[in-house]
Amino acid sequence: MAKTRHAELGISDEQALEIYETMLMARRLDERMWLLNRAGKIPFVVSCQGQEAAQVGAAFALDRRRDYILPYYRDLGVVLPFGMTPTDIMLSSFGKAEDPNSGGRQMPGHFGQKKNRIVTGSSPVTTQVPHAVGIALATQMENKDLVTFVTFGEGSSNQGDFHEGANFAGVHKLPVIFMCENNQYAISVPAHKQLACERVSDRAQSYGMPGVTVDGLDPLEVYQVVKEAADRARRGEGPSLIETMTHRFTAHSSDDDQSRYRSTDELEKMQTEDPIMFFKQYLTDNGLLDEAVDKEINDRVMKQVNEATEYAENAPYPDPNTILNFVYAAETQGE
Numbered sequence: 001m002a003k004t005r006h007a008e009l010g011i012s013d014e015q016a017l018e019i020y021e022t023m024l025m026a027r028r029l030d031e032r033m034w035l036l037n038r039a040g041k042i043p044f045v046v047s048c049q050g051q052e053a054a055q056v057g058a059a060f061a062l063d064r065r066r067d068y069i070l071p072y073y074r075d076l077g078v079v080l081p082f083g084m085t086p087t088d089i090m091l092s093s094f095g096k097a098e099d100p101n102s103g104g105r106q107m108p109g110h111f112g113q114k115k116n117r118i119v120t121g122s123s124p125v126t127t128q129v130p131h132a133v134g135i136a137l138a139t140q141m142e143n144k145d146l147v148t149f150v151t152f153g154e155g156s157s158n159q160g161d162f163h164e165g166a167n168f169a170g171v172h173k174l175p176v177i178f179m180c181e182n183n184q185y186a187i188s189v190p191a192h193k194q195l196a197c198e199r200v201s202d203r204a205q206s207y208g209m210p211g212v213t214v215d216g217l218d219p220l221e222v223y224q225v226v227k228e229a230a231d232r233a234r235r236g237e238g239p240s241l242i243e244t245m246t247h248r249f250t251a252h253s254s255d256d257d258q259s260r261y262r263s264t265d266e267l268e269k270m271q272t273e274d275p276i277m278f279f280k281q282y283l284t285d286n287g288l289l290d291e292a293v294d295k296e297i298n299d300r301v302m303k304q305v306n307e308a309t310e311y312a313e314n315a316p317y318p319d320p321n322t323i324l325n326f327v328y329a330a331e332t333q334g335e
């Protein structure tokens, strides 16, 4: 019998199901956040929905015990496999003291968790790219066997930070992977009004690195190219640029209404191209998933989403007396 696609990539049946469960966890957490936002319980949501395959496929191709990641605000599907828990995510959404990202200070989506090598980002888009390149330079100088992985949207790939970072990484052959999650919009601006070249990956050539565009609705395709890029980086052959073609199922954020700038036809067609439905079909066709197993996975995910919501909702807010922590140096410092 011919090998399945995941087996050809060295992914076991259990891992394939784990990829599916992680994609589902990202989706269900995200959906819960929208409900909480609409109920007036959390202030803001910026979604991963439609991009889960690209995110989870990429994360599984990295060394999750060693590599550094610099995710952008939609990357729920990257940070979950790197060890951030559903409870961590909910604590951040509710702005509670125990939020590992910032102790309830940052906007949701600004992921950062030292113990899991998730490097915090700033709100100006693409600032994470030069940070990633700097980390890759440090690991090269220190001869460390680890790869740095950074993501950004296609709109963000027009910022100077992307070009400076990619050029420096190309010149110095740094072990860094640039992954663009091209969801075809930067808030309300469609891709054709953002880029003069056809693909974001076309830009790789200018910076002396391979560039590929892949189907970001298929976690296995993304896994394959990120794995190749990671192997390349570990061999000392330098950076890679990967563009994953995805969908943004929701509006830009909970403060946006995409029906103002996308047609009903476009939105309806997009709903038929759901990465989770596609991967579920793949697993079913290959005998890994049936209704009973799918229900078991869904139930497990929903139990965790419910528990995380309840815990975070009941957790304490930061003490107002700590409001200036991490803003100014402590008085004793520098004395």
Ligand SMILES: Cc1ncc(C[n+]2csc(CCOP(=O)(O)OP(=O)(O)O)c2C)c(N)n1
Binding pocket: 074, 123, 124, 125, 152, 153, 154, 155, 156, 157, 183, 184, 185, 186, 187, 248, 252
């Ligand atoms: C330097 C900078 N300019 C503008 C903004 C406002 N802004 C936030 S997200 C965004 C769109 C980014 O689009 P893209 O990179 O395609 O990512 P997506 O949200 O589509 O995933 C903009 C313009 C910002 N945060 N930083």
Ligand SMILES: [Mg+2]
Binding pocket: 153, 154, 155, 181, 182, 183, 184, 185, 186, 187
């Ligand atoms: Mg975009």
